[in-house]
Amino acid sequence: MKAVVVDAFGGPENVRIAEVEVPRPEAGQVRIRVRAAGLNPVDAGVRAGVFGGEGQRIGLGWDVAGEIDEVGAGVADWTAGQQVVGLHYGTVKPLGTHAEYVVLDATAIAAAPAGVDTATAAGLPLAGLTAARSVDLLGLAPGASVLVTGAAGVVGALAVQLAVRAGLAVTALAGADDEAYLRSLGATGFVRRGEGPAEPVDGVLDTAVLGGPALGFVRDGGVYVGVIPGAAPAAERGIRVVEQEVAADGEHLARLVSLVEAGDLALRVAEVIDLVDAAKAHDRLATPGVRGRIILTP
Incomplete structure (x- = not known):
C-alpha cells in the first residue's frame, strides 16, 4: 500500500510516497481503510525533525476518517464496515494515517459524524x-x-x-x-x-x-x-x-462527534489534496493565511 513517510528531515521536498506492507491489527486494535486524513502542523514538525527520530523511516498523519476493515482479537464494540474517525497519537512512528490503511487501538476511535462528509470529519480528532x-x-x-x-x-x-x-x-x-x-x-x-x-x-x-x-x-x-x-x-x-497534551480518547471524541451532528460544532476544510501529492500539501500548509484543515485522500 501507499504511505506518506520521511527518511530525512527538512522541508516539503523530503516528503515521499513509500510502498509498505498493509498493517495487521493486534489484540484490542482495528484496521481502518483510510478515506481521508487531516494534515496538521505537528506533521510539519515531525518532517522537520522537531521530535527526533533521525535515521528512521517515519510515517506521517494523526487524524483519520474511514471504515473499519478488520478487527483484532478481543474487540467487541466494533465490526468491519463501520464508519469511524480516530486519532493516531505519536510523533515518531513507522506508519501514520497518511496511508491507505492504518491500525489504531479500538479505544482511540468513535463513530463518524452522520451527515458530514468524510473529508470534513477527518479534521475533527486532533x-x-x-x-x-x-x-x-x-x-x-x-x-x-x-x-x-x-x-x-x-x-x-x-x-x-x-x-x-x-x-x-x-x-x-x-x-x-x-x-x-x-x-x-x-x-x-x-x-x-x-x-x-x-x-x-x-x-x-x-x-x-x-x-x-x-x-x-x-x-x-x-x-x-x-x-x-x-x-x-x-x-x-x-x-x-x-x-494541554492531547490523548487518543474515543469516548471524548464521541462527545465531540455528537456536537458536530447536532450542528453545534462547525468544522472547516481549506483544501482536499490527493495522498500522492502529499509534498504539495505540505507546501500548502506552510502558506500564510490558510483557513481550515488540509485533507489528504488516498
Missing part, C-alpha cells in the same frame, strides 16, 4: 480533542472572560465554539479579515493580531503560541492554557499556567 482539553483546563466558571489567540486557526475556531458552549465570554484574537467569521461562531469580542484586549481577561487560551505576550493579557490570579507541551511561559502574578 484539533477537536486539543481544543476541548484546553477549554476544560481553563477551569473558569460561566460568565468569565477568555481570550483565544489564533482564533481563526483550526484549533482556535473549535476552542472559540467550545468556550462559548461552556458559558464563557469569548474574545477572539486574529487577523482583521477574520472578525465576521469568529463572531458568527459566538465570540462577543474581537482583537486584531498585534493588539491586546482593552482590559485584562480571566483566562487566555493561547493556540497561537504567543507565550509571554499572551500571558500579559491575563489578570492577576487568572489562568493561561498553552496547547503545546513545553512551550508555555513561566508563571507570574499568581497566574495559573497549564499546558
